[in-house]
Amino acid sequence: MKIKKHVAIEKYVLYRVFTCQSCIANILLIV
Known part of the structure; x- marks a missing residue:
């Protein structure tokens, strides 16, 4: 259970990191 939780x-x-980067990319494209 702990291993699965860690992977999750x-x-x-x-x-979260990926969505954050795509968010920054969108802001740069808009600006």
């Missing part, structure tokens, strides 16, 4: 947290962090 890693995926969530990677997802």
